[in-house]
Amino acid sequence: xxxxxxxxxxxxxxxxxxxxxxxxxxxxxxxxxxxxxxxxxxxxxxxxxxxxxxxxxxxxxxxxxxxxxxxxxxxxxxxxxxxxxxxxxxxxxxxxxxxxxxxxxxxxxxxxxxxxxxxxxxxxxxxxxxxxxxxxxxxxxxxxxxxxxxxxxxxxxxxxxxxxxxxxxxxxxxxxxxxxxxxx
Amino acid sequence: xxxxxxxxxxxxxxxxxxxxxxxxxxxxxxxxxxxxxxxxxxxxxxxxxxxxxxxxxxxxxxxxxxxxxxxxxxxxxxxxxxxxxxxxxxxxxxxxxxxxxxxxxxxxxxxxxxxxxxxxxxxxxxxxxxxxxxxxxxxxxxxxxxxxxxxxxxxxxxxxxxxxxxxxxxxxxxxxxxxxxxxxxxxxxxxxxxxxxxxxxxxxxxxxxxxxxxxxxxxxxxxxxxxxxxxxxxxxxxxxxxxxxxxxxxxxxxxxxxxxxxxxxxxxxxxxxxxxxxxxxxxxxxxxxxxxxxxxxxxxxxxxxxxxxxxxxxxxxxxxxxxxxxxxxxxxxxxxxxxxxxxxxxxxxxxxxxxxxxxxxxxxxx
Numbered sequence: 001x002x003x004x005x006x007x008x009x010x011x012x013x014x015x016x017x018x019x020x021x022x023x024x025x026x027x028x029x030x031x032x033x034x035x036x037x038x039x040x041x042x043x044x045x046x047x048x049x050x051x052x053x054x055x056x057x058x059x060x061x062x063x064x065x066x067x068x069x070x071x072x073x074x075x076x077x078x079x080x081x082x083x084x085x086x087x088x089x090x091x092x093x094x095x096x097x098x099x100x101x102x103x104x105x106x107x108x109x110x111x112x113x114x115x116x117x118x119x120x121x122x123x124x125x126x127x128x129x130x131x132x133x134x135x136x137x138x139x140x141x142x143x144x145x146x147x148x149x150x151x152x153x154x155x156x157x158x159x160x161x162x163x164x165x166x167x168x169x170x171x172x173x174x175x176x177x178x179x180x181x182x183x184x
Numbered sequence: 185x186x187x188x189x190x191x192x193x194x195x196x197x198x199x200x201x202x203x204x205x206x207x208x209x210x211x212x213x214x215x216x217x218x219x220x221x222x223x224x225x226x227x228x229x230x231x232x233x234x235x236x237x238x239x240x241x242x243x244x245x246x247x248x249x250x251x252x253x254x255x256x257x258x259x260x261x262x263x264x265x266x267x268x269x270x271x272x273x274x275x276x277x278x279x280x281x282x283x284x285x286x287x288x289x290x291x292x293x294x295x296x297x298x299x300x301x302x303x304x305x306x307x308x309x310x311x312x313x314x315x316x317x318x319x320x321x322x323x324x325x326x327x328x329x330x331x332x333x334x335x336x337x338x339x340x341x342x343x344x345x346x347x348x349x350x351x352x353x354x355x356x357x358x359x360x361x362x363x364x365x366x367x368x369x370x371x372x373x374x375x376x377x378x379x380x381x382x383x384x385x386x387x388x389x390x391x392x393x394x395x396x397x398x399x400x401x402x403x404x405x406x407x408x409x410x411x412x413x414x415x416x417x418x419x420x421x422x423x424x425x426x427x428x429x430x431x432x433x434x435x436x437x438x439x440x441x442x443x444x445x446x447x448x449x450x451x452x453x454x455x456x457x458x459x460x461x462x463x464x465x466x467x468x469x470x471x472x473x474x475x476x477x478x479x480x481x482x483x484x485x486x487x488x489x490x491x492x493x494x495x496x497x498x499x500x501x502x503x504x505x506x507x508x509x510x511x512x513x514x515x516x517x518x519x520x521x522x523x524x525x526x527x528x529x530x531x532x533x534x535x536x537x538x539x540x541x542x543x544x545x546x547x548x549x550x
């Protein structure tokens with residue numbers, strides 16, 4: 001089953017690293033195939049940053065994301081540029097502390113940046129919170145695989161903080177799933 | 185033994201070079217090739233190799249030529265304007281028969297063009313960019329796996345034929361990350377040394393002379409001027425110039441079947457795609473999505489020397505469809521060799537051909 005994931009936010013949030021970590025989890029620890037691409041260029045420095053990931057059980061031929069079915073959105077500008085056109089059957093995980101718009105598709109609201117700052121003390125791990133929430137809501141890779149890929153990718157000395165961030169994301173996702181259930 | 189990694193194409197290129205024993209990198213960083221230099225800067229010193237950031241691409245090319253004459257497996261990596269700057273010394277490498285590997289992660293041109301977007305616009309420049317007649321070998325990877333494998337292979341071909349070998353990648357394969365199976369070791373073909381007592385530019389049947397490595401006691405003159413078999417300048421003798429340049433061309437062109445690397449799918453088909461580099465991936469997707477339809481595919485890894493003999497295997501071909509990220513550079517080469525229509529499917533701007541675009545070309549009337 002081919003999944004196409006699109007990540008967007010602003011430069012510095014770790015949008016590209018998020019896609020790399022998820023791809024690494026799929027390839028190295030979940031026996032899947034993955035291709036990660038990203039928008040380079042000056043527009044990715046200041047404004048909306050975007051990266052994309054394809055995960056599949058089979059070898060991936062065409063390597064570009066054309067019809068994302070999963071969105072991870074971490075800024076309002078990122079939503080407007082890369083999330084607003086999400087089709088109704090897609091799933092979106094968005095950082096509700098930074099994005100005020102809501103899509104037409106199924107959406108999980110994760111206050112990742114607020115929680116990263118207030119509960120974990122570092123807003124820099126907000127992208128890891130989002131990854132935890134993404135895996136909990138979509139099951140795109142297993143949680144153990146994600147944790148290993150995170151630990152491979154973060155600077156030494158920050159492992160405990162990042163593991164906590166991932167767990168926080170899973171916890172916030174559980175609440176968001178419940179909230180979505182009540183709305184439906 | 186092998187191991188699995190999730191690497192960027194440019195990382196895989198650098199690792200492929202290291203696996204092949206590359207021990208000298210001279211270069212000047214330029215998008216979208218910079219990660220190759222970055223990775224070599226990190227890894228080479230730990231393997232007792234040399235990484236040197238030169239002042240520009242003219243000097244980078246000169247540095248790898250000098251390093252190669254000391255016996256090093258030497259490479260550089262560049263893109264767009266940097267590739268243009270290398271042209272003069274690429275001719276020097278061809279004339280002096282210096283083995284070296286030049287990686288070009290192609291971006292949109294001409295001029296500074298599109299630094300962060302992929303293209304295949306340098307395919308003819310790589311073949312003919314320096315002045316005068318000569319031949320080269322060029323390989324085109326379509327995946328991160330091939331960034332590793334074809335870079336390693338490039339070193340063997342450079343040493344075997346004493347020519348500059350080009351890895352003509354593009355921004356798409358250079359920057360994407362994907363699953364790669366990394367072998368513990370790769371095949372290495374050693375450069376053939378000069379036999380003492382023979383002339384340094386005298387060749388046998390394969391037209392490739394033995395190599396007089398600097399520092400091993402040979403007294404050898406190396407020049408870009410037309411030279412005789414001793415290596416001494418000899419610039420007004422018609423016969424010597426003709427024979428030298430003919431040998432430089434023939435040693436590569438005669439080896440076209442030995443260096444050819446391609447796959448043939450559905451050789452009985454009427455409609456046949458031909459692709460190299462990133463567009464290969466779109467053609468593969470089209471074939472995968474249309475299993476009931478017999479679509480031919482010639483998938484080329486060695487673009488130069490062009491494997492013209494492979495075209496003849498498609499006996500029922502009524503047309504060849506050639507998606508390229510340029511305005512038909514290799515389509516024109518194919519036209520030289522076939523009698524049926526060659527349909528160029530150009531795409532510029534940095535986006536890969538979409539499967540639907542190739543389907544539309546397939547549906548279009550002949």
